[in-house]
Amino acid sequence: MSTGYLIGNWSRFYIVDENNRSVAKTEFSGSEQECTEKVRNLRRGVPPPEIITLIEEAGPLVETLVVEDDALARTLQQTTGCTVTVPASPNDMFRRLRLMFFKKGIHSRHPLAVSTAREDKKEADTHPDMRILRLVDMLTMYDESYQFYNNFKETWYENRFSDKESPVIQPDLQQEESIVRNTDGLLEVVSVLRKRTRKALALVLREYSPTLYNVAGLEIAARLIAEAGSLERLATMSAGTIQILGARKAFFRAKHSGSPFPKFGIIFSHPYIQALPSHHRGKMARLLSCQIAIAARADVYTHRDISRQLRLKLKKRFYQLRGIL
Amino acid sequence: MTQVSHTTNPRVFYMLQGRKKVLLTQDASPEYSVYGEQKVEADSHIFRTWDPYRSKLASSILEGLPSIPIREEDTVLYLGAANGTTASHISDIVGSSGVVYCVEFSPVPFGDLIRLAEHRTNIFPILADARDPVQYSFMVGGVDVLYCDLAQPSQCEIVLSNAARFLRSGGHLLQAIKASSIDSSLPPSQVYETAVSELSRGFAIRSTIPLDRYQKKHIMVWGVYAP
Ligand SMILES: C[S@@+](CC[C@H](N)C(=O)[O-])C[C@H]1O[C@@H](n2cnc3c(N)ncnc32)[C@H](O)[C@@H]1O
Numbered sequence: 001m002s003t004g005y006l007i008g009n010w011s012r013f014y015i016v017d018e019n020n021r022s023v024a025k026t027e028f029s030g031s032e033q034e035c036t037e038k039v040r041n042l043r044r045g046v047p048p049p050e051i052i053t054l055i056e057e058a059g060p061l062v063e064t065l066v067v068e069d070d071a072l073a074r075t076l077q078q079t080t081g082c083t084v085t086v087p088a089s090p091n092d093m094f095r096r097l098r099l100m101f102f103k104k105g106i107h108s109r110h111p112l113a114v115s116t117a118r119e120d121k122k123e124a125d126t127h128p129d130m131r132i133l134r135l136v137d138m139l140t141m142y143d144e145s146y147q148f149y150n151n152f153k154e155t156w157y158e159n160r161f162s163d164k165e166s167p168v169i170q171p172d173l174q175q176e177e178s179i180v181r182n183t184d185g186l187l188e189v190v191s192v193l194r195k196r197t198r199k200a201l202a203l204v205l206r207e208y209s210p211t212l213y214n215v216a217g218l219e220i221a222a223r224l225i226a227e228a229g230s231l232e233r234l235a236t237m238s239a240g241t242i243q244i245l246g247a248r249k250a251f252f253r254a255k256h257s258g259s260p261f262p263k264f265g266i267i268f269s270h271p272y273i274q275a276l277p278s279h280h281r282g283k284m285a286r287l288l289s290c291q292i293a294i295a296a297r298a299d300v301y302t303h304r305d306i307s308r309q310l311r312l313k314l315k316k317r318f319y320q321l322r323g324i325l
Numbered sequence: 326m327t328q329v330s331h332t333t334n335p336r337v338f339y340m341l342q343g344r345k346k347v348l349l350t351q352d353a354s355p356e357y358s359v360y361g362e363q364k365v366e367a368d369s370h371i372f373r374t375w376d377p378y379r380s381k382l383a384s385s386i387l388e389g390l391p392s393i394p395i396r397e398e399d400t401v402l403y404l405g406a407a408n409g410t411t412a413s414h415i416s417d418i419v420g421s422s423g424v425v426y427c428v429e430f431s432p433v434p435f436g437d438l439i440r441l442a443e444h445r446t447n448i449f450p451i452l453a454d455a456r457d458p459v460q461y462s463f464m465v466g467g468v469d470v471l472y473c474d475l476a477q478p479s480q481c482e483i484v485l486s487n488a489a490r491f492l493r494s495g496g497h498l499l500q501a502i503k504a505s506s507i508d509s510s511l512p513p514s515q516v517y518e519t520a521v522s523e524l525s526r527g528f529a530i531r532s533t534i535p536l537d538r539y540q541k542k543h544i545m546v547w548g549v550y551a552p
Contacts, residue, residue, distance in 0.1 A: 008463045009463065009464070009465075009466050010463065010464060039463070039464075042463060043460060043461075043463065068459050068462045068490075069459050069462065070459075089489075090458075090486060090489035090490050092489070092552065094462070094490060095467070095489060095490055095491065095492070095552075098465075098466050098467040098490070098491060099466075099467030099493050100467070101466075102466030102467055103400060103466055103467040106400075106424055106449075106466055107422075107424070107446060107447070110442075110446045110447075110449065113442070113449045113450070113451075113464070114439065114442050114443065114450070116464075117435070117438070117439050117442065117450040117451065117452060118439060120435075120452040121432055121435055121436060121439060121452060124432035124435075124452060125432055130432055252509055255509065255510045256509075256510070
């Protein structure tokens with residue numbers, strides 16, 4: 001009776017004893033699609049039948065099984081009844097075994113690797129974080145193009161009619177003007193697309209991070225998640241970081257040159273901050289970013305919409321600062 | 326007729342354009358252009374130009390990395406492979422018997438890595454966070470070279486924990502360090518010094534090459550694993 005190490009590479013797995021001898025060996029069976037699912041499940045801590053059989057086969061020879069993954073260790077212990085442990089720090093045994101067993105001859109697993117990569121990418125693309133990231137990019141693009149075309153149009157007219165009272169288009173410019181006039185149609189399309197993007201964002205956010213959505217509002221919630229990279233990463237951030245999220249440039253400028261640190265980033269456009277005189281905005285921003293931090297954590301860890309309490313607190317503070325309470 | 330010679334590494338080539346040295350690798354997928362690089366035909370082989378402004382490994386070579394420690398048939402673990410610009414040249418260098426495991430956690434550039442892998446059977450794209458090597462412990466085998474270009478504050482720790490799982494003793498580390506991605510308020514030299522001393526816990530450092538001519542405030546660290 002001894003210790004066994006579970007090592008593997010995509011679809012081929014071994015249990016190896018302390019003397020580097022393989023005591024059992026297996027290869028995933030099934031179509032490429034089935035094998036891909038097995039690989040992806042294993043990474044989530046769900047072992048395919050081949051791994052269970054492998055452990056049973058090694059059973060009489062192996063007292064303790066060592067694996068590298070906590071989640072897998074738990075499920076294996078439950079399903080096989082074998083004692084399964086995970087080394088506290090990277091165990092040199094695994095490194096040496098990997099070099100011994102999985103250094104060459106890996107090319108046969110290339111198709112499986114590519115198909116796993118494709119499935120992983122598909123899943124990542126439909127993840128709410130990625131959808132929010134893309135929709136925020138679209139929103140930014142529509143905002144910028146609206147402003148761009150609108151500015152162009154206004155400037156064009158301003159330059160042609162210095163006399164605002166009685167606008168007259170010079171005959172030579174009529175053709176030009178008729179093109180510019182049609183910019184209106186473009187602006188309309190852009191604002192329709194912008195509205196649809198907001199609607200799509202609202203659908204994702206209401207489901208994915210309802211507390212954050214209700215506390216920060218649609219655009220701030222979405223932009224915070226996009227800037228952090230994911231809701232989960234936002235939930236690990238301190239209120240102080242959240243307060244200046246999106247003001248990266250100003251932050252580093254301050255750090256280098258000693259100019260004042262930015263007080264707000266993305267949250268600056270929140271109506272409670274906008275509606276206050278500037279000497280009160282910092283105070284409001286501090287509470288708002290605190291509530292946002294709590295909201296993001298609630299959405300990630302407890303999956304409960306606790307926005308009612310958080311909003312109440314914000315509202316109170318707002319009225320206090322406005323001098324109404 | 327283009328004259329192509331090899332550098333101190335037999336798998337890395339160059340040609341002269343006037344007095345300028347243009348780096349090349351022998352193209353493993355002539356029908357496919359990875360990032361708009363030029364193709365050059367010489368000695369009945371197709372070569373791809375290797376742009377030092379796009380790839381920190383190319384600039385390291387031009388800036389005096391004695392010889393890049395990647396050989397034909399080597400197995401390489403690449404952390405932060407992004408679109409695969411540099412990874413594709415490493416794929417040329419190791420050739421069809423070698424392997425390049427490409428770890429990248431951002432799904433957008435990962436799409437390009439998948440396309441690259443469709444044209445090159447030695448590219449294994451892995452969508453995962455390099456901070457958590459257990460995630461891919463069933464996908465990566467033992468490796469000869471660890472290449473890291475992560476732009477992460479904790480990159481040295483990440484390198485050490487990946488080496489401890491995958492890199493052979495005596496294997497090589499190439500790590501591109503951008504000073505500002507570790508700490509933008511300290512002078513770069515101080516950031517490099519701290520990073521190198523952290524890496525010394527597992528590596529004998531062979532050289533550090535400043536890359537400023539091509540990538541501002543970057544260095545390439547070359548080390549040999551001595552666990
Ligand atoms: C500077 S780029 C790499 C460019 C690439 N090495 C080249 O030369 O072609 C850094 C890449 O590392 C990725 N990255 C950063 N942190 C990561 C992590 N913890 N795990 C995996 N990839 C990461 C980023 O998504 C980004 O694509």
